[in-house]
Amino acid sequence: MSMRAARWSATHPWRAILGWLALVVVAVGLAATIPSHEADDADYRLGESGLADRWIHEAGLASPDSEQVLVTADSGALDQQEAETAAAELARSAGSLDGVTGVSAPQWNPDRTALLISIQLAKDHDDPDPLVAAVADVRDAHPDLDVQQAGDLTLDEAIDERVADDLSSAELISLPITLVLMLLAFGALTAAGLPVLLAATSVIATIGISAPLSYLFPAEPTVTSMIVLIGMAVGVDYSLFYLKREREERAKGRTTRDAVAIAAQTSGHSILVSGGAVIAAMAGLFVMTDVTFNSLATGSIVVVAVAVLGSITVLPALLAKLGRWVDRPRVPFAWRIARRLRERSGAQPGSNRLSRGLLRPVLRHPVVALLLGGAVVAALAVPALGMKTHASNLDTLPGDIAEVQTTKAIAAAFPSEGPVAEVVVRAPASEQENVADQLEELGRTAADTGMFREPTAPVEASEDGRTSVIELAMPFSESSEKVDEALELLRDDLVPDTVDASGADVAVGGWAAESLDFQQKVSDRLPLIIGFVLVLTFLMMVSAFKSVPIAAISTLLNLASVAVAFGLMTVVFQHGVGESLLDFSSPGFVIDWIPLFVLVVLVGLSMDYHVFVVSRIREHVERGLPARLAVQRGVSETAGVITSAAAVMVSVFAIFATLSMLEMKMMGVGLSAAILLDATLVRLVILPAALVLLGERAWWPRRPRRPRGEQVVETDPGFVLAGH
Numbered sequence: 001m002s003m004r005a006a007r008w009s010a011t012h013p014w015r016a017i018l019g020w021l022a023l024v025v026v027a028v029g030l031a032a033t034i035p036s037h038e039a040d041d042a043d044y045r046l047g048e049s050g051l052a053d054r055w056i057h058e059a060g061l062a063s064p065d066s067e068q069v070l071v072t073a074d075s076g077a078l079d080q081q082e083a084e085t086a087a088a089e090l091a092r093s094a095g096s097l098d099g100v101t102g103v104s105a106p107q108w109n110p111d112r113t114a115l116l117i118s119i120q121l122a123k124d125h126d127d128p129d130p131l132v133a134a135v136a137d138v139r140d141a142h143p144d145l146d147v148q149q150a151g152d153l154t155l156d157e158a159i160d161e162r163v164a165d166d167l168s169s170a171e172l173i174s175l176p177i178t179l180v181l182m183l184l185a186f187g188a189l190t191a192a193g194l195p196v197l198l199a200a201t202s203v204i205a206t207i208g209i210s211a212p213l214s215y216l217f218p219a220e221p222t223v224t225s226m227i228v229l230i231g232m233a234v235g236v237d238y239s240l241f242y243l244k245r246e247r248e249e250r251a252k253g254r255t256t257r258d259a260v261a262i263a264a265q266t267s268g269h270s271i272l273v274s275g276g277a278v279i280a281a282m283a284g285l286f287v288m289t290d291v292t293f294n295s296l297a298t299g300s301i302v303v304v305a306v307a308v309l310g311s312i313t314v315l316p317a318l319l320a321k322l323g324r325w326v327d328r329p330r331v332p333f334a335w336r337i338a339r340r341l342r343e344r345s346g347a348q349p350g351s352n353r354l355s356r357g358l359l360r361p362v363l364r365h366p367v368v369a370l371l372l373g374g375a376v377v378a379a380l381a382v383p384a385l386g387m388k389t390h391a392s393n394l395d396t397l398p399g400d401i402a403e404v405q406t407t408k409a410i411a412a413a414f415p416s417e418g419p420v421a422e423v424v425v426r427a428p429a430s431e432q433e434n435v436a437d438q439l440e441e442l443g444r445t446a447a448d449t450g451m452f453r454e455p456t457a458p459v460e461a462s463e464d465g466r467t468s469v470i471e472l473a474m475p476f477s478e479s480s481e482k483v484d485e486a487l488e489l490l491r492d493d494l495v496p497d498t499v500d501a502s503g504a505d506v507a508v509g510g511w512a513a514e515s516l517d518f519q520q521k522v523s524d525r526l527p528l529i530i531g532f533v534l535v536l537t538f539l540m541m542v543s544a545f546k547s548v549p550i551a552a553i554s555t556l557l558n559l560a561s562v563a564v565a566f567g568l569m570t571v572v573f574q575h576g577v578g579e580s581l582l583d584f585s586s587p588g589f590v591i592d593w594i595p596l597f598v599l600v601v602l603v604g605l606s607m608d609y610h611v612f613v614v615s616r617i618r619e620h621v622e623r624g625l626p627a628r629l630a631v632q633r634g635v636s637e638t639a640g641v642i643t644s645a646a647a648v649m650v651s652v653f654a655i656f657a658t659l660s661m662l663e664m665k666m667m668g669v670g671l672s673a674a675i676l677l678d679a680t681l682v683r684l685v686i687l688p689a690a691l692v693l694l695g696e697r698a699w700w701p702r703r704p705r706r707p708r709g710e711q712v713v714e715t716d717p718g719f720v721l722a723g724h
Contacts (some may be wrong), residue, residue, distance in 0.1 A: 006264030006316040016317035027208025034211040039218035043291040046519035052424040052509025059467035067151030070116040079587040099125035128153040150406035158403040167225035185644040187335030199235025206303040220295035231303035238311040260364040273544040274611040275308035281604035284533040364690035365578040381563035383570040390589040391515035419512040427504035429465035439470040442498040443471040452484040546702035563675035646679035
């Protein structure tokens with residue numbers, strides 16, 4: 001397929017180029033004419049907590065959003081009279097605003113150092129700006145007071161802005177870094193720009209195509225940024241593999257068209273296999289049946305598919321049209337570096353001195369290399385056995401967000417009752433009084449266990465009398481393991497033993513219950529996702545290489561890389577190693593959705609260069625080279641391109657570790673460190689050692705094709721192969 005597509009593109013370059021431009025233009029038109037359908041709150045409901053939330057909203061019992069204003073002294077002691085005057089002014093100005101349904105009486109904290117005003121908002125009101133302006137006016141009128149606002153709308157808006165800023169920053173930084181890396185790899189602007197251009201147009205096309213797809217899979221707010229980052233990583237890598245092979249063949253004296261054809265037959269095939277592996281891994285996210293993962297999976301799959309399409313069509317067309325002009329204009333400093341690297345690699349394949357030096361002890365002592373490499377991987381992966389996961393909370397948010405600081409200050413001055421569980425009962429209206437009595441009894445029974453507080457609010461019922469709700473607060477912090485124990489006790493024992501009204505259905509919801517349901521869903525689905533991803537990639541590798549051992553080795557190496565990523569995230573973020581270096585405070589756990597996302601992304605992206613290395617080794621095996629020499633040459637020849645490809649991925653994801661959101665730091669550390677280790681220790685030590693030990697058995701059941709009537713006389717200068 002890649003060969004036919006490349007041959008057609010190379011012989012009809014203008015048609016291929018114009019076809020690609022048409023695809024991008026049509027995609028941009030789709031984005032301009034079809035607004036994306038973004039996920040709403042209802043799309044995130046899951047499990048029992050989602051059912052409880054739906055019942056509450058259908059019954060009209062959902063609490064409206066509210067904003068809190070905290071008044072403290074700007075410095076020194078608080079002037080209580082001035083604080084009350086400021087509160088009265090705020091009540092008058094806020095009370096007259098559209099969307100404000102009520103302003104509570106000012107509430108003093110026990111030592112009267114802080115005053116709190118709560119402002120209730122109308123349902124479906126989502127514009128906090130007028131209220132923010134009113135609070136700012138009061139702040140300006142009382143310079144001796146510190147008047148700060150935080151609440152449902154402003155805190156969410158501040159978090160969304162920070163996430164958008166972080167991802168935009170990552171996008172802006174990744175582009176010049178990628179271009180610099182390409183310049184160092186090729187030394188010429190055209191050659192360096194082609195991978196970046198192809199990746200960028202793939203991303204643009206995907207964003208357009210994603211607009212209509214969002215009506216099947218509602219779009220997450222961050223999916224566009226994920227498309228950009230993953231699209232740039234794979235798009236650049238695929239072009240890099242293709243362009244490097246084309247240049248290598250031209251350096252041997254072949255014509256441009258022949259070089260493009262050989263690159264299509266070799267690197268093009270590797271790109272198809274690699275792209276399929278990435279798509280298979282990303283498809284595992286659909287097993288979660290969660291709106292967030294569905295959106296991320298859809299965007300990632302489409303951008304990888306588009307990048308593969310561009311790599312086997314428009315890229316050969318551009319190379320055929322440019323010919324040797326692809327190496328112009330040269331950037332003097334970068335060209336000298338690239339030329340030195342080429343000189344070190346030598347004119348003959350397999351003569352890369354640096355990689356040969358690294359491989360020599362591995363290939364001479366494969367058992368020792370395999371044991372030592374496995375020991376390092378095991379040591380890095382062991383901490384993952386103690387990994388704890390939890391939903392993000394106030395402690396995982398950046399402390400420099402003003403609304404986060406205010407929310408923490410409010411919690412310190414006015415300690416809340418703790419996480420709250422909402423017990424929702426739907427029953428015939430005739431059972432309303434009976435249900436209310438049973439829920440009140442439930443409140444008393446729950447308090448007697450010590451896991452809940454005495455209810456402070458009465459049972460609330462809907463107008464039709466069919467839905468009743470009681471709130472039960474827990475005397476624990478949000479991150480405490482006791483919260484999950486309390487919820488399980490409530491669901492498994494207390495509710496079934498207490499609520500038994502005729503025709504009643506019961507669900508326990510609330511924020512803490514949502515977190516528990518999500519963690520349980522991840523825990524239940526994670527083995528299925530791991531099995532799905534590994535089995536599918538295993539079958540793809542069997543299909544591509546016709547080798548069961550190669551597919552098995554690939555699967556085991558993927559597992560090793562994932563285990564290392566999990567271990568590193570546990571050490572850094574759960575145990576706090578490197579807090580000062582990465583500028584964060586350890587919450588004592590890993591945020592619950594991160595391991596699953598890192599799993600599929602890492603399995604997919606690490607297959608890029610794995611397929612490229614194995615494909616080159618197979619080329620030499622099929623030419624008749626002995627197994628050990630084939631491994632040495634295959635790894636050595638691809639060392640430069642693998643280094644460049646891994647550098648792109650590591651640099652892109654390492655940017656995440658510098659961002660302020662803890663989720664982004666976790667993802668950045670896990671992916672960048674694991675890819676770095678995967679491209680070095682795993683692919684340069686463990687993989688060659690395993691293949692040497694297996695010998696020709698590595699390609700079972702398909703035996704290597706030996707050229708008939710041809711005797712292998714190639715030797716490797718300076719490299720002694722025992723037994724050959």
